[in-house]
Amino acid sequence: MHTQFRSLLATLALTLFCSAAALAAGTTTAGPTEPASLAQQPVVTNMLLAYGDVDIWDETGQIIKRPASGEKMTMSDLAAQTADPLEGWNRMWFGFNDKLYFWALKPVAQGYGAVIPERPRLWVHNFFHNLMFPVRFVSLVLQGKPDAAAVETSRFIGNTAFGLGGFADITADSKPYKPIGSTEKDLGLTFGYWGAGNGMYLVWPFLGPSSARDTVGYAGDYFLTPVSYIHPWYWSIATKGYDKINEVSMRIGDYETLKDASVDPYEAVRDAYLRNRFKKVND
Amino acid sequence: MMKKISLFLGTLILTVALCSTALAGEPQDRLKTGIDSVIAILSNSALKGPAKRAERQAKLRTVADSFFDWHELSRRAAAEHWAKFSPKQQDDFVVSFSELLQKTYIRKLEKYNNEKVTYLKEQTEGDKAFINTQVSMKDKTIPINYYMIKHEQWMVYDVVVEGVSLVKNYRVQFAKILSKDSPESLIQRIKDKIKFLDEGKNVDDVAS
Numbered sequence: 406m407h408t409q410f411r412s413l414l415a416t417l418a419l420t421l422f423c424s425a426a427a428l429a430a431g432t433t434t435a436g437p438t439e440p441a442s443l444a445q446q447p448v449v450t451n452m453l454l455a456y457g458d459v460d461i462w463d464e465t466g467q468i469i470k471r472p473a474s475g476e477k478m479t480m481s482d483l484a485a486q487t488a489d490p491l492e493g494w495n496r497m498w499f500g501f502n503d504k505l506y507f508w509a510l511k512p513v514a515q516g517y518g519a520v521i522p523e524r525p526r527l528w529v530h531n532f533f534h535n536l537m538f539p540v541r542f543v544s545l546v547l548q549g550k551p552d553a554a555a556v557e558t559s560r561f562i563g564n565t566a567f568g569l570g571g572f573a574d575i576t577a578d579s580k581p582y583k584p585i586g587s588t589e590k591d592l593g594l595t596f597g598y599w600g601a602g603n604g605m606y607l608v609w610p611f612l613g614p615s616s617a618r619d620t621v622g623y624a625g626d627y628f629l630t631p632v633s634y635i636h637p638w639y640w641s642i643a644t645k646g647y648d649k650i651n652e653v654s655m656r657i658g659d660y661e662t663l664k665d666a667s668v669d670p671y672e673a674v675r676d677a678y679l680r681n682r683f684k685k686v687n688d
Numbered sequence: 689m690m691k692k693i694s695l696f697l698g699t700l701i702l703t704v705a706l707c708s709t710a711l712a713g714e715p716q717d718r719l720k721t722g723i724d725s726v727i728a729i730l731s732n733s734a735l736k737g738p739a740k741r742a743e744r745q746a747k748l749r750t751v752a753d754s755f756f757d758w759h760e761l762s763r764r765a766a767a768e769h770w771a772k773f774s775p776k777q778q779d780d781f782v783v784s785f786s787e788l789l790q791k792t793y794i795r796k797l798e799k800y801n802n803e804k805v806t807y808l809k810e811q812t813e814g815d816k817a818f819i820n821t822q823v824s825m826k827d828k829t830i831p832i833n834y835y836m837i838k839h840e841q842w843m844v845y846d847v848v849v850e851g852v853s854l855v856k857n858y859r860v861q862f863a864k865i866l867s868k869d870s871p872e873s874l875i876q877r878i879k880d881k882i883k884f885l886d887e888g889k890n891v892d893d894v895a896s
Binding site: 465468527662675685 | 788789791792793795796799809811813816818820826827833835848850851852853856857858860861862864865874877878881885
């Protein structure tokens with residue numbers, strides 16, 4: 406009982422700390438109400454800008470508004486230019502994760518996928534997704550999206566109570582009356598929504614590509630993840646590992662294609678990560 | 689009288705609403721034709737199985753060639769370095785780059801499992817078009833957007849999957865290589881990669 410209370414307090418303190426830090430950052434940068442298609446500060450020195458072909462639309466189909474200064478980059482381009490000062494270090498962990506995937510994760514996931522049919526694996530996926538509700542809920546509340554947070558809550562209650570504890574995603578087809586945007590949020594995305602930049606690109610062993618901002622977010626998410634509180638710690642790790650294997654078993658081939666198709670896989674993954682995260686911030 | 693007008697208006701609105709779905713513009717129709725023929729090949733039972741792989745992939749390539757503007761796509765991926773390529777190198781680059789893309793992404797398409805494609809929005813401006821689509825999979829939907837350009841026909845020159853532009857993803861990789869090496873060595877690197885994939889010793893080697 407006592408430890409539970411303490412961990413709750415720790416979660417609360419960390420969330421408050423994170424929000425305070427990011428709010429401070431939020432006041433200095435532009436708010437999220439700016440049009441997403443428009444890069445705010447002109448980064449003139451970049452050589453990609455010298456390229457003459459100007460796109461009409463950004464990655465989501467919004468028309469790129471060009472101010473007098475002749476801005477040619479989308480916000481996504483700006484996010485993709487996040488500094489990578491630790492490239493050598495990051496490349497080392499990228500290589501490590503790559504080996505980890507091909508030598509450990511993939512064979513295990515393939516074996517698991519061969520024994521367990523797809524449908525039960527989808528149930529497991531639903532269960533863990535449902536369990537991550539606190540991360541999404543807190544993030545949506547911190548982003549000031551009460552509608553989306555309410556929808557997430559009703560999905561959680563519905564799936565937990567009537568979907569066999571979350572194994573069945575019975576609320577997947579129930580659409581809210583008003584469009585609410587994506588509810589797949591975490592704290593890293595929340596800081597991004599507040600206006601915090603990526604800081605720098607980072608690759609972590611086991612966790613994969615990240616950024617300074619997303620690393621802080623991940624630390625916060627850790628405390629909002631119920632599985633983190635399983636006692637003793639190795640059962641917590643094992644549960645997370647199982648979730649990971651289950652996810653990988655449904656995604657085999659994605660990383661392979663990206664790696665096969667690229668001439669520099671490290672750069673390809675970095676660009677994809679930064680652009681994908683940018684999109685998720687604005688979804 | 690009032691009733692007649694409202695009946696007429698109602699009919700009009702209904703007709704317009706029904707027609708608007710059919711009234712997709714030229715670029716979207718063209719894109720849909722392409723995607724439909726890919727799906728037709730992939731779900732054709734006469735072409736299923738590993739024995740028919742070569743035939744199936746050849747068919748998919750023909751479709752891809754007639755819907756993708758490889759030249760425009762390669763030029764944009766090389767971006768400002770394009771001018772450094774000699775005309776022969778440019779042709780070489782287009783051929784090898786499109787070969788790499790087809791080789792890897794057709795393999796990926798082969799995993800098609802009756803996913804539904806929804807066309808969400810179409811925008812046209814001059815000879816350019818942007819189309820938002822969505823692919824519904826078992827546990828999630830993936831947004832896929834297409835940039836198209838019109839020469840004789842509307843052709844795709846960039847694909848954006850979950851916010852990641854194909855052309856821009858390669859632009860970073862190519863820019864990094866071309867800032868140190870010549871276009872010739874980039875082309876050689878792409879050719880090496882293709883050879884590597886052909887020999888089947890692809891992904892398990894760490895290439896960081």
